[in-house]
Amino acid sequence: MRKGKFGKFGGQFVPEGLMGPLMELEEAYRCLSVQEVFRNDLSAYLSSYAGRETPLTFCANVSRDLGFRLYLKREDLVHGGSHKLNNTLGQALLARHMGKTRLIAETGAGQHGVATAIAGAVLGLSVDVYMGEVDIVRQRLNVFRMELMGARVIPVRSGTRTLKDAINEALRDWVARSADTHYLIGSVVGPHPFPLMVREFQSVIGRETRWQVQEAEGRLPDTLIACVGGGSNAIGLFHEFLQDEVRLIGVEAGGKGIGTGDHGASCCAGSPGVLHGALSYLLQDSDGQICPTHSIAAGLDYPGVGPEHSMLHDMERVEYVPVTDDEVLRAFSYLSKKEGIIPALESAHAIAQAMKMAGTVPRDHVVVVNLSGRGDKDVAQVAGMEGGA
Amino acid sequence: MTRLSDLFRTIGRPVLIGFTVAGDPDYESGIGIAKTIIGAGADILELGVPFTDPVADGPVIQKAHGRALSGGATTDRLFSTVREIRKSSDVPIVLLVYYNIIYRRGVGEFCREAAAAGIDGILAVDLPPEESEEMERHLGQHCIDRISIVTPGTSDERMKMIAGHTSGFLYLTTLLGVTGARERLAKESRELVRRAGKHSDLPLCVGFGISRPEHVREIVSTGAQGVIVGSAIVSRIEGHLDNVAAMNEDIREYVKTLRDAIGN
Numbered sequence: 001m002r003k004g005k006f007g008k009f010g011g012q013f014v015p016e017g018l019m020g021p022l023m024e025l026e027e028a029y030r031c032l033s034v035q036e037v038f039r040n041d042l043s044a045y046l047s048s049y050a051g052r053e054t055p056l057t058f059c060a061n062v063s064r065d066l067g068f069r070l071y072l073k074r075e076d077l078v079h080g081g082s083h084k085l086n087n088t089l090g091q092a093l094l095a096r097h098m099g100k101t102r103l104i105a106e107t108g109a110g111q112h113g114v115a116t117a118i119a120g121a122v123l124g125l126s127v128d129v130y131m132g133e134v135d136i137v138r139q140r141l142n143v144f145r146m147e148l149m150g151a152r153v154i155p156v157r158s159g160t161r162t163l164k165d166a167i168n169e170a171l172r173d174w175v176a177r178s179a180d181t182h183y184l185i186g187s188v189v190g191p192h193p194f195p196l197m198v199r200e201f202q203s204v205i206g207r208e209t210r211w212q213v214q215e216a217e218g219r220l221p222d223t224l225i226a227c228v229g230g231g232s233n234a235i236g237l238f239h240e241f242l243q244d245e246v247r248l249i250g251v252e253a254g255g256k257g258i259g260t261g262d263h264g265a266s267c268c269a270g271s272p273g274v275l276h277g278a279l280s281y282l283l284q285d286s287d288g289q290i291c292p293t294h295s296i297a298a299g300l301d302y303p304g305v306g307p308e309h310s311m312l313h314d315m316e317r318v319e320y321v322p323v324t325d326d327e328v329l330r331a332f333s334y335l336s337k338k339e340g341i342i343p344a345l346e347s348a349h350a351i352a353q354a355m356k357m358a359g360t361v362p363r364d365h366v367v368v369v370n371l372s373g374r375g376d377k378d379v380a381q382v383a384g385m386e387g388g389a
Numbered sequence: 390m391t392r393l394s395d396l397f398r399t400i401g402r403p404v405l406i407g408f409t410v411a412g413d414p415d416y417e418s419g420i421g422i423a424k425t426i427i428g429a430g431a432d433i434l435e436l437g438v439p440f441t442d443p444v445a446d447g448p449v450i451q452k453a454h455g456r457a458l459s460g461g462a463t464t465d466r467l468f469s470t471v472r473e474i475r476k477s478s479d480v481p482i483v484l485l486v487y488y489n490i491i492y493r494r495g496v497g498e499f500c501r502e503a504a505a506a507g508i509d510g511i512l513a514v515d516l517p518p519e520e521s522e523e524m525e526r527h528l529g530q531h532c533i534d535r536i537s538i539v540t541p542g543t544s545d546e547r548m549k550m551i552a553g554h555t556s557g558f559l560y561l562t563t564l565l566g567v568t569g570a571r572e573r574l575a576k577e578s579r580e581l582v583r584r585a586g587k588h589s590d591l592p593l594c595v596g597f598g599i600s601r602p603e604h605v606r607e608i609v610s611t612g613a614q615g616v617i618v619g620s621a622i623v624s625r626i627e628g629h630l631d632n633v634a635a636m637n638e639d640i641r642e643y644v645k646t647l648r649d650a651i652g653n
């Protein structure tokens with residue numbers, strides 16, 4: 001396999017100004033990630049600060065209702081409210097070792113921005129977060145949280161004013177300021193080494209899940225389900241199981257329905273192309289212009305998906321399926337009522353897919369859903385929609 | 390011999406390269422602006438290819454991409470823009486293009502159409518030599534020059550490698566960052582021209598941030614063979630969106646002052 005490639009996908013499709021910073025990062029990551037001090041440092045932060053390991057929760061009520069055995073991997077209980085901190089602590093530690101003093105990040109739902117703000121605060125690095133104006137409105141609570149922790153939130157007014165354009169702005173910033181700045185990307189997207197590095201930081205999810213299911217069920221699970229924006233929580237769960245006979249389902253943002261064009265389902269409805277430094281599945285028109293996307297979940301409102309997912313899609317190792325905004329809203333309130341757990345709208349995509357499995361599998365079928373984040377950030381948005389409906 | 394190498398071999402003075410985004414602010418006006426830039430004395434026309442996500446560009450050129458796309462820009466229209474310009478001009482035309490536009494068309498097909506339309510060089514902004522094997526093969530097949538960028542951050546070793554994958558000219562950026570006019574010229578440019586000259590025999594053209602005649606004179610004094618002006622031209626489009634005649638007049642006057650600053 002060529003450097004930084006997943007099959008034909010991935011690579012480093014960036015302007016020359018970014019090649020230097022990427023090579024510096026690649027080298028630092030290669031050296032540090034195998035060093036005991038670095039690994040010990042990271043695992044100490046993950047356990048005593050982030051709250052790992054996270055529980056694997058058996059959902060008795062939902063299991064009874066759906067007719068199979070459902071577990072939730074509780075990334076919603078990671079400090080900050082989502083899996084994003086697994087990655088930001090890793091990269092922020094790396095950045096500090098590299099002598100960088102400033103972190104920049106993009107954010108859609110605000111969860112990655114919050115996780116970067118947390119890591120920056122605790123590790124003493126300054127943080128600037130690029131966030132689309134549209135997302136600033138729909139995720140106001142997270143803007144406040146970031147600012148409270150000392151991060152500066154920079155509104156992005158270009159293009160679609162969502163996650164995609166926030167990444168563009170962060171890349172532009174990084175070209176000019178890589179001497180003191182690390183770009184802490186929030187998912188398994190972007191040029192090499194980001195997809196590899198972020199996957200390794202998130203793989204802790206799958207490693208824990210593996211022994212936790214073994215302990216609870218005495219065997220491996222039958223099906224794993226995770227939502228896919230860029231794909232970091234999904235690859236974090238799936239990667240440990242790629243060689244096993246486990247069904248893997250990645251759930252994409254079906255928005256108002258694939259047929260309407262208003263969605264964010266890059267694997268389900270996209271085609272290969274180059275955006276943000278990598279070749280991957282993209283939502284684009286016949287000229288290669290990137291399409292506007294839509295999702296009820298800001299964190300999935302992105303026209304691309306990571307290169308490794310693109311490869312797994314082509315190999316048919318992972319099934320990628322869309323669920324619609326309406327199905328997501330039903331899952332959001334279903335899990336809240338049945339189990340007392342409010343899922344993030346992103347994670348509710350995975351719940352919605354699990355709900356569709358009712359009646360299609362035997363009672364002893366073991367399903368693990370990655371509950372990538374908690375839904376507090378979405379409560380105001382959903383309340384507003386219900387009020388308006 | 391290509392148009393580009395002919396030009397640099399015979400001209401006997403530094404060249405002026407003028408940039409605009411094809412189809413900005415709309416198809417017809419975009420053609421007119423390109424002709425104005427050429428008519429006012431640009432030796433090479435650099436045409437930006439509209440893209441939704443121009444990550445190497447600052448706000449002024451980003452907006453130009455946006456206007457062109459709203460104005461109905463397509464890849465077909467890009468090539469017909471070039472064919473229209475070719476009806477009245479023989480200046481070398483170089484595309485500045487984000488790779489997805491090429492990839493989506495099919496690399497071979499894009500290069501074939503580009504050559505047929507009369508394009509002389511292609512600078513794929515986000516396609517480093519490491520990823521460009523297929524592209525180079527097709528460019529070679531169609532005798533299109535492959536232009537590359539080096540920055541003040543590019544190491545000596547890398548500069549040598551990049552130069553080995555380049556023909557036509559080497560594009561030197563004055564600074565680390567995105568396109569956009571700057572008040573003062575970064576002092577790194579002189580050092581960059583010196584370094585690049587050590588590692589390559591290609592003509593060296595300097596761009597990014599250049600907006601004033603005194604910038605042009607300063608670049609010329611470094612020994613560079615060309616000066617590239619982009620955002621400062623494009624901002625004159627933005628300044629006259631309601632009056633195409635005034636827009637062209639302003640651009641003509643401006644490009645003339647740049648051309649005068651080059652000298653003979």
Ligand SMILES: Cc1ncc(COP(=O)(O)O)c(C=O)c1O
Nearest residue numbers: 111187229230231232233299373
């Ligand atoms: C809770 C949660 N889940 C999932 C995602 C999507 O990202 P990824 O696909 O990288 O896990 C986000 C992104 O903001 C998120 O906040």
